Amino acid sequence: MLPLLFAAALLGSGPASAAPEAPEARSSLVIRGDGFVRSPVNAIQPERPKLRIRQNEVAIENQDAGTIYTIDVEVGTPPQSVTLILDTGSPDTWVNPSCEFVSSSRDCDSFRRYDHTKSRSINATRYVDHLLYGSGNATVQYVRETVKIGSATITNQIIGVGLETHNIPLGIVGLSPPLNGENQYPYILDTMKAQGVIKSRAFSLDLRGVDSPDGALIFGGIDTGKYIGDLQKLPMLPIERTPRGADRYYVSMTGVGLTYPDGSATRSQQIDVSVFLDSGGTLSRLPTAIFQAFAASFEGAEYDSRSGLVFVPCDVVGLQGSVDFYFGGKVIRVPFSDFIWQVQGFCVLGVLPDDDEAVLGDTFLRAAYVVFDQDNRNLHIAQAANCGTNLVAIGSGVDAVPSQKGACTATSGHPAATAAGGLDVTGTRSSPTAIFTGEGPTGIGVGPGPVATRISGTGSLAAPTATASSRSGAGKGVGIGFGAAVAVAVANVLAWMI
Numbered sequence: 478m479l480p481l482l483f484a485a486a487l488l489g490s491g492p493a494s495a496a497p498e499a500p501e502a503r504s505s506l507v508i509r510g511d512g513f514v515r516s517p518v519n520a521i522q523p524e525r526p527k528l529r530i531r532q533n534e535v536a537i538e539n540q541d542a543g544t545i546y547t548i549d550v551e552v553g554t555p556p557q558s559v560t561l562i563l564d565t566g567s568p569d570t571w572v573n574p575s576c577e578f579v580s581s582s583r584d585c586d587s588f589r590r591y592d593h594t595k596s597r598s599i600n601a602t603r604y605v606d607h608l609l610y611g612s613g614n615a616t617v618q619y620v621r622e623t624v625k626i627g628s629a630t631i632t633n634q635i636i637g638v639g640l641e642t643h644n645i646p647l648g649i650v651g652l653s654p655p656l657n658g659e660n661q662y663p664y665i666l667d668t669m670k671a672q673g674v675i676k677s678r679a680f681s682l683d684l685r686g687v688d689s690p691d692g693a694l695i696f697g698g699i700d701t702g703k704y705i706g707d708l709q710k711l712p713m714l715p716i717e718r719t720p721r722g723a724d725r726y727y728v729s730m731t732g733v734g735l736t737y738p739d740g741s742a743t744r745s746q747q748i749d750v751s752v753f754l755d756s757g758g759t760l761s762r763l764p765t766a767i768f769q770a771f772a773a774s775f776e777g778a779e780y781d782s783r784s785g786l787v788f789v790p791c792d793v794v795g796l797q798g799s800v801d802f803y804f805g806g807k808v809i810r811v812p813f814s815d816f817i818w819q820v821q822g823f824c825v826l827g828v829l830p831d832d833d834e835a836v837l838g839d840t841f842l843r844a845a846y847v848v849f850d851q852d853n854r855n856l857h858i859a860q861a862a863n864c865g866t867n868l869v870a871i872g873s874g875v876d877a878v879p880s881q882k883g884a885c886t887a888t889s890g891h892p893a894a895t896a897a898g899g900l901d902v903t904g905t906r907s908s909p910t911a912i913f914t915g916e917g918p919t920g921i922g923v924g925p926g927p928v929a930t931r932i933s934g935t936g937s938l939a940a941p942t943a944t945a946s947s948r949s950g951a952g953k954g955v956g957i958g959f960g961a962a963v964a965v966a967v968a969n970v971l972a973w974m975i
């Protein structure tokens with residue numbers, strides 16, 4: 478019943494809610510070209526001053542020591558700037574988390590909120606969803622609103638406005654396909670295409686490494702100045718072939734490996750692991766055998782049974798090596814400095830064990846340039862780099878993603894790890910990595926989240942009309958962060974909106 482009160486408050490015409498003093502507005506300029514919009518992805522650490530944002534860009538920012546990537550968009554008329562978590566693991570976009578239910582509300586409070594009473598373009602619906610994420614949940618009421626990404630404007634976009642949310646410090650911009658394969662309503666990408674901002678429902682993502690925080694999200698385009706060699710086309714797995722029957726950005730990973738500081742490399746046997754790419758997940762989650770093989774490869778690694786994390790000596794971060802991921806003929810090498818997550822003075826291996834739903838989160842994406850092509854159900858990946866800017870629009874049709882070679886060249890030659898099988902990932906290890914006995918980091922929420930689902934209702938929240946799905950797409954928590962978890966819609970209560 479509680480949300481009903483919030484709902485009344487949302488829809489009522491009472492006095493404007495006291496918006497917290499807005500911090501300095503972030504730049505939200507974006508490069509707009511014919512058929513594409515480029516929003517910078519920028520990284521900030523909460524304890525540091527905000528980084529200067531280049532002109533013509535919208536920021537993707539990295540909150541909480543590398544845990545969350547965000548972009549700024551504007552909502553309403555006149556436009557109100559809000560910062561949203563960029564999530565390739567869920568489809569819904571919503572604003573206004575309740576900071577009171579965030580473990581550390583300091584950062585949550587510092588972000589601008591959308592004030593519906595100040596918008597002339599809001600058109601509220603009576604529809605409410607309860608969205609469960611791998612970590613946290615949100616009850617949102619849907620409204621139609623004008624959303625601006627730089628100079629690109631879409632109108633009548635359905636977005637959620639938070640009524641009650643838990644443990645999610647910012648709203649979310651969802652860029653995944655609908656997890657059950659059917660749109661409940663047109664999501665941001667759908668609307669951008671329908672209203673002619675982009676020609677395909679496709680975007681490219683360049684999160685960048687920890688040492689160069691500015692990345693970018695390009696709706697409808699690619700930047701050939703941000704990767705090395707060819708973009709490898711990888712078909713998205715059909716929903717029936719995904720581990721939990723959820724339509725996500727799943728591809729087949731065919732091997733893993735390591736490149737050592739001395740330049741030698743090792744790789745696993747040929748494998749076929751379905752993994753999905755999730756910008757909302759701080760860490761990656763991989764089958765236990767792979768997790769253990771990686772952990773065992775780092776001298777001095779210690780397993781903390783309380784948090785489930787593996788700590789490695791922090792000097793590893795400065796070494797030259799990489800953790801390598803193979804996709805058919807393509808290898809993405811994630812430098813140790815990007816794979817190892819530094820939090821509260823600990824150096825955490827960027828992977829957790831998960832035998833149900835494997836995820837490549839930010840600890841992978843920082844080293845990859847990825848084009849997500851929803852229309853053709855392909856991902857295109859390459860090793861990320863930075864050698865200038867050359868924006869190319871993605872057209873429409875089956876070959877919409879340009880097959881242009883990246884303009885960058887590798888700075889150092891990489892040895893081919895031809896001896897497949899050097900890294901054994903076939904079985905779990907009986908003797909685990911050394912056990913950590915000290916005080917680990919606290920409050921970083923690594924545990925599995927709830928089984929994720931969506932419960933849909935109407936404005937009369939007293940009796941939600943749907944129950945949790947039997948075909949829940951999202952499993953336990955996916956990485957730290959808010960990644961993947963919004964579940965499968967059950968009832969098509971919102972179908973009328975389409």
Ligand SMILES: *[C@@H]1O[C@H](CO)[C@@H](O)[C@H](O)[C@H]1NC(C)=O
Pocket residue numbers: 600621
């Ligand atoms: C709000 O949306 C509904 C459903 O599309 C539409 O019928 C109505 O005209 C809209 N109201 C305004 C003020 O735009």
Ligand SMILES: *[C@@H]1O[C@H](CO)[C@@H](O)[C@H](O)[C@H]1NC(C)=O
Pocket residue numbers: 607609613614643927
């Ligand atoms: C949302 O999260 C809070 C805090 O973890 C929890 O108490 C609440 O039960 C959750 N709501 C639902 C419907 O899962």
